[in-house]
Amino acid sequence: MKIKPVVLEKINTRHTNYLIDFEFETNITFIIGDSGTGKSAVFSFINEFSYEEKRLRCFNYIDYNKNYKQSIRNSKNKIFVIDNADILLDDGMRRYISKDVMNQYIIIGRNPRGLALSYDEIYEIESSESNDIICFRLKKALI
Amino acid sequence: MITVYKKSKLPKDVELIRLNDSYFNKFTAALLNDNAKPIIKQIDRSELLNKYSFASRFDGTGLNIDKLSTGCKTALNIFYNADKVFDISECGENALELIYSFEKGKVYCDYPMIPFNLIRAEAFDGGKALVFNDYEELKKWWEYED
Numbered sequence: 138m139k140i141k142p143v144v145l146e147k148i149n150t151r152h153t154n155y156l157i158d159f160e161f162e163t164n165i166t167f168i169i170g171d172s173g174t175g176k177s178a179v180f181s182f183i184n185e186f187s188y189e190e191k192r193l194r195c196f197n198y199i200d201y202n203k204n205y206k207q208s209i210r211n212s213k214n215k216i217f218v219i220d221n222a223d224i225l226l227d228d229g230m231r232r233y234i235s236k237d238v239m240n241q242y243i244i245i246g247r248n249p250r251g252l253a254l255s256y257d258e259i260y261e262i263e264s265s266e267s268n269d270i271i272c273f274r275l276k277k278a279l280i
Numbered sequence: 281m282i283t284v285y286k287k288s289k290l291p292k293d294v295e296l297i298r299l300n301d302s303y304f305n306k307f308t309a310a311l312l313n314d315n316a317k318p319i320i321k322q323i324d325r326s327e328l329l330n331k332y333s334f335a336s337r338f339d340g341t342g343l344n345i346d347k348l349s350t351g352c353k354t355a356l357n358i359f360y361n362a363d364k365v366f367d368i369s370e371c372g373e374n375a376l377e378l379i380y381s382f383e384k385g386k387v388y389c390d391y392p393m394i395p396f397n398l399i400r401a402e403a404f405d406g407g408k409a410l411v412f413n414d415y416e417e418l419k420k421w422w423e424y425e426d
Contacts, residue, residue, distance in 0.1 A: 171372035172351020173324035223369040
């Protein structure tokens with residue numbers, strides 16, 4: 138189900154010389170890409186930003202045995218950032234997320250199965266450097 | 281040659297590692313030697329500076345090896361722990377290509393994860409091992425649930 142972002146249209150934050158400049162077009166932003174392109178680094182910078190932006194909730198493999206699924210199901214007006222999604226999101230959670238219009242999602246993984254996404258909801262991370270600043274942006278994935 | 285395990289044929293006594301980041305940080309990191317350099321170079325395009333740090337591909341700064349990508353950590357887990365089975369569901373195509381070129385190692389995924397340039401892989405099929413050198417044939421075996 139393709140809807141506009143319900144919480145945030147942009148995330149703009151900085152971690153030393155790394156800049157995150159993300160613009161969202163849809164409520165679920167699924168990020169794929171080769172290993173080593175900066176996906177988990179971006180996750181850690183957004184996680185740090187969550188101290189400032191209270192609507193952000195970040196989960197990764199460290200939360201594997203924690204109650205993140207219930208946390209998602211009980212939330213409203215939050216933006217969930219989920220790294221290691223191929224491990225963390227089972228079929229039931231994928232179904233839930235695909236129908237959830239109360240929260241927004243940034244999902245980092247390999248396999249978007251079960252999320253009812255179209256090709257233009259799948260993104261890659263693009264990095265560029267200028268004056269020692271490394272900027273990460275989203276671009277549509279070439280699938 | 282790499283050995284592939286699938287859900288319906290995974291022996292009960294096999295130790296399956298699903299959280300590659302955690303396993304790497306706790307166990308594999310301490311095993312790294314010069315053999316890790318080309319793996320890190322090829323997958324993360326980074327240089328290993330010493331046993332526990334590497335130069336970031338983005339700006340060259342030194343980072344602890346816990347910041348390697350999950351795909352790179354998975355490849356290193358498989359390379360240094362050939363007796364254990366590792367979930368490869370988080371590996372990108374670049375990591376998969378390298379993993380499938382290893383002389384030995386064991387991998388698992390709930391669904392087919394095969395590099396497009398597959399040369400050869402062994403599939404664990406219960407009591408016997410099947411050798412595949414064709415992407416489509418291995419994919420077909422992986423998807424078939426008996």
